Amino acid sequence: MSDFGSLNSIEWHDGIFLGWQVDFNDSACISMDFRLYPDPEGKERKNVKAIFSGITSLHSSIDAIELLDNRRAGNVSNAYIKKDGGRGKYKFFLYLVDGLITLSFRDFVLEIGK
Incomplete structure (x- = not known):
């Protein structure tokens, strides 16, 4: 969870959700592209x-x-992450235009490109 602070420090408002990929091959894993x-002062996305x-639950409603x-x-x-009690899990909430994605997970990596 080394990227916890990075995720919460990103300016989510007016971001673009490009898509996601769900993998249930070895363990439950989800990657999302934005x-x-x-x-907040950024001029370029x-x-x-x-x-x-380590996904344990996933809920979505997307228009x-x-x-x-x-x-x-x-x-x-908007989006944010929070600790899910003392169970070593976290929750991610992604609020979209007329939509919401929530998931519970155990680990997280954030990759920021150009």
Whole structure:
């Protein structure tokens, strides 16, 4: 969980959710791709990949038409991570334009590109 602070310090508002990949091959793993501003004063979005492993639950409700309609202006409203009690798990909440993705997980890696 070394990237916990990094995830919560990113400027999520007006970010672009590009998609996700779910893998149930060896263990439950989800990777999500975004274009996000690195900070509130940022002028250019950067590629960001969030990789969650040890997934124990996943819930989503997404309006695909709204995501597509708002992909240029930004289809992400907000996101944050929090510790899920003392069980060594965490929860991630991603608020989209007319949508929400939540997941519980054990480990997390954040990759920030150009």
